[in-house]
Amino acid sequence: MATEPRIAIDAMGGDEGVRVMVAGAAIAFQRHPHLRFLFVGDEERIARRIDEHPELRPISEIIHTDQVVSGDDKPSQALRKARGSSMGLAIDAVKQGRAGGAVSSGNTGALMAMAKLALRTMPGIDRPALAAMLPSLGDNDVVMLDLGANTECDANNLVQFALMGAAYSRTALGVQRPRVALLNIGTEDQKGIESVREAAAILRATQGLPLEFKGYIEGDKLSRGDVDVVVHDGFSGNIALKTIEGTARFVTDLLRRAFTSSLRSKFGFLISRPATELLKHHLDPNNHNGAVFLGLNGVVLKSHGSANAVGVANAIHVCAELVEQDIVGQVQADLAELRKLESATKADSAAPAASIEDAQ
Template sequence: MTLPRIAIDAMGGDEGVRVMVHGAAEARRNHDRFRFLLVGDETRIKAALDEHPGMASASEILHCDEVVAGDEKPSRALRRAKTTSMGLAINAVKEGECAAAVSGGNTGALMAMSKLALRTMPGIDRPALAGLMPSLGDNDVVMLDLGANTDCDARNLVQFAIMGAAYARIVTGKPQPRVRLLNIGTESIKGTDNLRTASQLLTDAGLAMEFDGFIEADKINRGEVDVVVTDGFSGNIALKAIEGSARFVTDLLKTAFSSSLRSKIGFLVSRPATELLRHHLDPNNHNGGVFLGLNGVIVKSHGSANAKGVANAVHVTARLLEDDITTRIAADLAELGEDALRDSGQPASNGEEQSK
């Protein structure tokens, strides 16, 4: 079965066209059903396609030589939405020319453009950035929000939990994902009023999830949970702390194994285990953040991702399209009902999103 087209912002990411095209080609080598709209400088895209002959018949090029800079303010990027590769990739989703878009560019600009062009789903106040993180369990952990909304109320957190559970059912295959709210303790009296209110709403909701209150940050990767829900401020800090710890461990092992001849021999003996560790901690194997809650699928690839990472982001996109993530979220929202959220005493919030 051929999938709907995926728009690729070929100019996004630290290395731009070469890596984005290479990653899309790698994804297609595993699944030849992918078709792409490659948005960016036509000359550079054609040069990259020359290295991947099988991509030409599955790709169309939309020329654009303007790119959103990594440090560009979202407000300025919005004004250039009609002339940049990121903006045109998102617009292709809006116009129905593509079913999804993937970009490795500026996260704040991608969120702002996506929200303006696609709008949020009925019943969702704010979209959230969800990502996959490694764990000791049988599957990765879905975590959201990772930086799209720095300040969230109980209503937002409940919506994030619904969206995260819908995503987790797709990537884990579990009909009742284990969902927890990130907090400073697991006791019901801990945390802010918003956290406690959200916890009560989710406890009473009876949705297709296994909700059991709070989780502390040191348990995120233990394999005890499938979805971790938090505001974008705390989520982004937790994400970067985990990524930094992973780099620290790998660098520490590298230093230790090169410190002496005995250590080098020890490395050779333990190499299968260290390779497994390296694979597990490699962010490229978990690449592909998703803006959940929009009327369309937008996937954020890490700016520093290599071709394997971009390919993973494309595969994430395909799974969301195959399983119709927006329909799943809408069904759970309908089951919860607007009255349940009104009972929290908190109206829909329209505060500014702040990306990492």
């Protein structure tokens, strides 16, 4: 385990770029004084912002580039900039071992394409998945994956996502035996498409994994806290995520409108302000910022493009946790255990037939 993990930061991505990325690193450093940073982007602009946070000077290095992947660039266009852009160089730093993980607020599709090309998918994983933590009524956040990297998935993909999501929950949230469920249109065994039913059958049959399979979960139960990991294909997951985010904004805006509708409402707001502030904090996406590409030979985190400094700090915090706890090694170990358990299950199922033949 690295005692001083270095995080590569694409300083040019996101809505506000250098200012918020450097400010976020400064906040993260307050929480984790052992962190080190490798900022990638326009050296003059980055150095000027670091001067505003002098505590970062001795623990920061800058890689200069004036090439930036824009939010409008298609993945194919971004790949042509991979060697010289701030996003590409941040990922390359992970590949070369100069950094333990990378954080970017830039173009999600471009980041995924570059990360997959540079770091490759780890053995035993067919497709990487985009995972994030969302607030719940339970003791900890719920991990959801895939959130858009793979619109179509087969049963094996979903089983692999379950393993990766459980490893993420153990690493980032400290849940020793995460409760895992598959997102479905009902909780009955016969419900859902074939790939989901097949994945459920595999997870039920494979005993001994470091997770507890809870079956299916419906969309209205995602935030109840009944499970720690929710698994789905990227199409369903992205829709679920955007619906949750939209509902959170709807509730916040509705409360704001209600509390400003009359003098009596404004007075009621003053009385209930502690509760509304708690609700606002819980629903603020900056407090749950950071989506990780699981299944790669390295750690790459996507920060929301509109995240403020606190949001960027949270993304850096998650990245550092995954690096320190060796999420890549944990997923590899879980995959090896899955293969061993699957082989044992197949051997056990074949044993009775062999004994009957011998008896004949």
